[in-house]
Amino acid sequence: MGSQPEMHVVIVGGGIAGLATAIALRSPSRRITILERSRMVREVGALLSLQPNATKIVSKWGIDSFLAAAEPMPDRAFRMFNTDGELVREMNLDKKQFGADRVMYHRQDLSLSLKNAAVCPDLPGSPAEIRTSSQVVSVDCEGGIVTLESGETLRGDVIIGADGVHSAVRTAVLGEEQKAIPTGISAYRMLIPTEKLGNLSAPKKLLDPLDPSTTMVIGHDRRVIMGPGRGAKMYGIVALVPDEKMAETSSSDSWVEEGSIEKLREAYADFPAWLHEIFVAAPDIGLWQLRDIDPLPRWVRGRTILIGDAAHAMLPTQGQGASQSIEDAEALRAFLGASPAKEDVQAALERVFAARSERAGLIQKYSREQARPGTDAASKEVKLDPGQFMKYNCDYEGAADWEERQKRGEATV
Ligand SMILES: Cc1cc2nc3c(=O)[nH]c(=O)nc-3n(C[C@H](O)[C@H](O)[C@H](O)COP(=O)(O)OP(=O)(O)OC[C@H]3O[C@@H](n4cnc5c(N)ncnc54)[C@H](O)[C@@H]3O)c2cc1C
Incomplete structure (x- = not known):
């Protein structure tokens, strides 16, 4: 040898x-x-x-x-808002807390x-x-x-x-x-070039693509989690929807299935208009059923x-x-x-x-x-x-x- x-x-x-x-x-x-x-x-x-x-x-x-x-x-902070846009929780993600960054x-x-x-x-x-x-x-x-x-x-x-x-x-x-077990939840996934988010009506506390923090907007059984990545050139969004509220079928295995903007907006019909503007800015939408x-x-x-x-x-x-x-x-x-x-x-x-x-x-x-x-x-x-x-x-x-x-x-x- x-x-x-x-x-x-x-x-x-x-x-x-x-x-x-x-x-x-x-x-x-x-x-x-x-x-x-x-x-x-x-x-x-x-x-x-x-x-x-x-x-x-x-x-x-x-x-x-x-x-x-x-x-x-x-990521410097995690902020959670209700659907009225009110801050309900804030978690500092300072390195000192857990000995390293998220x-x-x-x-x-x-x-x-x-x-x-x-x-x-x-x-x-x-x-x-x-x-x-x-x-x-x-x-x-x-x-x-x-x-x-x-x-x-x-x-x-x-x-x-x-x-x-x-x-x-x-x-x-x-x-x-x-x-793997379907968990009853599906996720829409979007990645938006930051420059497409410049003139939207969302309040800055809710949408600031240059701020290295994660924002969650939550209302009952739906939530949107968003924040910047790739050196703040991209803005990532994940929108969770219970399967029974889905207006389309998300499937099984694929992590690269396409979602429909109309169906996503239907599922989030009672969420604020500024959030819909962000959804509409996405060049494409992925959809997949979450399994564990x-x-x-x-x-x-x-x-x-x-x-x-x-x-x-x-x-x-x-x-x-x-x-x-x-x-x-x-x-x-x-x-x-x-x-x-x-x-x-x-x-x-x-x-x-x-x-x-x-x-x-x-x-x-x-x-x-x-x-x-x-x-x-x-x-x-x-x-x-x-x-x-x-x-x-x-x-x-x-x-x-x-x-x-x-x-x-x-x-x-
Ligand atoms: C919506 C969503 C958001 C997520 N966000 C986060 C997050 O923020 N942070 C986080 O830590 N995790 C997150 N995760 C989870 C994370 O992506 C996975 O837990 C992680 O990537 C685990 O990776 P893995 O290598 O075990 O599996 P996979 O990434 O699935 O990789 C498995 C690989 O094996 C290959 N493969 C499969 N079968 C065979 C075979 N028979 N022979 C040869 N090759 C095979 C596949 O092609 C694939 O490349 C998220 C997941 C989802 C669904």
Whole structure:
């Protein structure tokens, strides 16, 4: 073998979870292959936040220059308004509170930065090889063998299932299919070039595309979340609608389905006119039905582990999906160590599950709780408090520290 890498890690899925793991596991003693079914040319056009629990982790990976290319925007405040435009809550997101910033990215930019860091030959450890158009159809979890749609097989010492909410690896790990559950909520998604928002009638406290903060406008079972990204060149909007109030059918799998402006406006008919002006400024509208999964009884079988949405898909109401994926990547790095003996792989993966699953499961549950209507049907009094779980979510210093807290009984709300 000489100086050849000894351990082969096969990652199924090149989303944020898979790419982050390829960076976290870089080591001269490991060879990393990512198998991605798409051609990785199109990422969903939407903003995404990394929460302080995740930005703390990535700041230790030596990839700041890659992330800087993604034009990160630290988010300074979260403000919540009722449909009369009255401020009902304000949360300061100052770095001092949680030890790191909450940072907004364009999904495409973050994915590209992570991909560039994963394959860069100049960073320490071996760069990952990414094989696109490589759909995995089955996994022998104990044997460490993945089979591609083409019939080709690959053998890995560790197999990481980062293949998202409709994971094929999950079926292999659980021994049965556990389908993603429609949550009864769909999301319209818009990205508007900032210059198109210049002359709208929205009060500045509600729409200031240059102000690095997140604004939520909430009325009963609908809410709009908006804020700037990509160096304030784009303004991102997500409008949640209960499925029964949808005037169109949002489907299943696709994160890139088109929505209709007329149907969106119908669903938000009782929201203020200035909000409709913002909707109308959007060049196009995406629509997708939000799905999550119940906490899984296991993430590990043999030398295979699930991470990211494959392990704990959650509603986006706390913006923790990508951040939890980054926590998974860090836990793998912490417990796989420099390079465990091949016979110790399963124990290391079980340690990841033990440190991570309860926490990820609670965050899934909190995300469902945060999806409940924010007011009673007939009232404008907002009951929802987005800060309710922030301390639990963000006060995180990595899997080894969490394991210690678990032993001391301190890993609680
Ligand atoms: C409306 C909305 C807003 C969100 N906002 C935020 C936010 O602000 N902050 C946040 O942290 N999270 C947010 N999320 C969630 C976040 O995007 C995901 O949790 C996160 O991207 C998890 O990534 P993943 O890599 O596990 O899955 P995915 O991003 O789904 O990646 C899985 C990858 O695996 C590939 N794949 C699938 N099957 C196979 C196969 N059989 N073989 C090979 N490859 C395969 C797919 O092509 C894909 O590239 C949001 C989600 C939604 C729906």
